[in-house]
Amino acid sequence: MQKPTPSPKRFLEDFTVGEVFETASIGVNANEILAFAASFDPQPFHLDEAAARAGFFGGLVASGWHTGALTMRLFVESGVMREIGVIGFGVDQLRWLAPVAPGDELHVRGEVIEVRPRPHRPARGIVRIRIETVNQHGLTVMTQIPNLVVPGRPAYGNSP
């Protein structure tokens, strides 16, 4: 098997189970939490600080979908997938483990857990990555396993 070339593209054959990465971090403030909630998750504990204090979480927290969206941004900007982009057909075991509050700073850790070629060559294969979204205290707030669509190296299938 060839080693990865310096090409800007990254192919299925360039991924190895056990590869780990860590992204930059991004902050989230109250205004962003309120704006996301107004558009996508209009519930009192995401929308209103006073109502949130009296509610389930005891304070304002980000929509879980907001945390997911921020995680996507960190992953895209990490450059881990290089030019192929982050194209997923789905996510398994999405879990919200701890609330995300105003002022939190999130980053993402990932580990490739499966690289699955497909029988048709040169085809796309599937790369599964275990993703953890971690806050500034080192607490994991969200986990997921995206299933990513990754093209095989064009020469693949022609090699012996």
Add this chain to the structure above:
Amino acid sequence: MQKPTPSPKRFLEDFTVGEVFETASIGVNANEILAFAASFDPQPFHLDEAAARAGFFGGLVASGWHTGALTMRLFVESGVMREIGVIGFGVDQLRWLAPVAPGDELHVRGEVIEVRPRPHRPARGIVRIRIETVNQHGLTVMTQIPNLVVPGRPAYGNSP
């Protein structure tokens, strides 16, 4: 077991496997797709119409997390969960089955597939709902199974 009361609250005992619902619909336009992508999924096929035409999807499409966030809004606004709110600890089998393009109109269909009390009473239980996000052509663009946290009826545990 008691039948649901006219209370604005809805409890675990008020959910039945096989219950189905359908939400209102919501449109998504190019500006919204571009704005979401700029904040959360900055990739060419979500960010730029010309680049998108040359890319994987052959045209501008919404971030999958945008479709997820719109689905959350439709579910929250449906009132299915009433006052208890939509509080999930996670989602299983999130799948993006078809692209969402500018001008699409989405609605959500749901079916309760599991109602799981917990041993500690009066406790919170888990309700699992199979959710389909469907476009204006009747095509399912996304599916998922959220795991929702639902309080048991307060009297539960005192009844014989």
